[in-house]
Amino acid sequence: MSNSTEVKIYSDKKDVVKALAKEILKLSKSSEQNRFNILLSGGNTPTELFKRLSKKYAETIEWDRIHLWWGDERCVSPENENSNYKQAFDFLISQVPIPEANIHRIKGENEPDEEAMRYAGEIEQNLTFRGTNPVFDLVLLGLGEDGHTASIFPDELELFEDERICAVATHPLSGQKRITITGKVLNNANRVFFLVTGAGKSQRLSEIMNDEDAAKLLPAYYISPTNGNLIWYIDEAAAQKIK
Ligand code: 6PG
Numbered sequence: 001m002s003n004s005t006e007v008k009i010y011s012d013k014k015d016v017v018k019a020l021a022k023e024i025l026k027l028s029k030s031s032e033q034n035r036f037n038i039l040l041s042g043g044n045t046p047t048e049l050f051k052r053l054s055k056k057y058a059e060t061i062e063w064d065r066i067h068l069w070w071g072d073e074r075c076v077s078p079e080n081e082n083s084n085y086k087q088a089f090d091f092l093i094s095q096v097p098i099p100e101a102n103i104h105r106i107k108g109e110n111e112p113d114e115e116a117m118r119y120a121g122e123i124e125q126n127l128t129f130r131g132t133n134p135v136f137d138l139v140l141l142g143l144g145e146d147g148h149t150a151s152i153f154p155d156e157l158e159l160f161e162d163e164r165i166c167a168v169a170t171h172p173l174s175g176q177k178r179i180t181i182t183g184k185v186l187n188n189a190n191r192v193f194f195l196v197t198g199a200g201k202s203q204r205l206s207e208i209m210n211d212e213d214a215a216k217l218l219p220a221y222y223i224s225p226t227n228g229n230l231i232w233y234i235d236e237a238a239a240q241k242i243k
Contacts, residue, residue: 007232009239013048013197020195020233021052027138028061037127039069041142042084045195047091054095063098071141072151073106075177083108112168112177119179120165130227133188143196147204147218151180160222183222190228197235206241
């Protein structure tokens with residue numbers, strides 16, 4: 001785990017999301033660049049964050065400067081309930097005045113290998129580079145109960161060091177194909193925020209924070225931004241086993 005890690009613990013999910021949304025507002029205002037590139041995570045946890053951003057900051061965040069990207073996507077159509085894009089569209093994109101050109105979705109309906117290459121190309125064309133990797137201003141990540149993050153699963157840990165920007169991953173239980181941003185890009189971000197809530201994540205979180213032998217098997221353990229800070233936004237339920 002990165003030594004510049006900060007852990008922010010809040011009483012419940014609502015308070016975590018309030019704090020994180022406020023930080024995103026602050027970051028978006030403080031950025032001198034004319035665009036702020038945010039990499040969104042998928043799964044269920046971000047839904048409350050999207051709702052908070054829509055409800056509270058639809059008029060205060062300068063959405064024309066915000067560009068939304070995805071850290072991973074299921075290889076399904078954008079209308080599918082499993083789509084990370086659909087979740088963001090329903091609860092955020094459709095609720096705020098963000099220009100369509102600022103939405104850079106992974107096209108889950110495309111052939112996976114082709115889409116991994118296409119999306120990598122879109123990232124290369126739009127982001128600045130630090131060294132050989134593109135730089136996201138903010139990467140939002142979730143934590144799977146198996147310790148995965150983005151769609152880098154424990155049985156595909158090699159994707160963390162994959163030379164490419166995007167790769168095709170396979171969910172270990174469902175076999176569902178996914179497109180994921182690789183670890184070297186995630187770790188090249190200016191800042192990485194994990195949003196982790198609920199007792200179901202407490203075991204993995206305690207391993208990542210306190211048990212290096214167990215954590216070494218978990219992709220999320222290797223998130224350690226080389227040029228930025230890592231902050232864990234968690235609630236007490238998820239933090240309950242941390243020493
Ligand atoms: C995805 C995510 C994945 C997610 C974790 C946590 O596409 O599923 O990007 O990395 O963040 O699985 O998911 P929950 O928030 O649903 O627990």
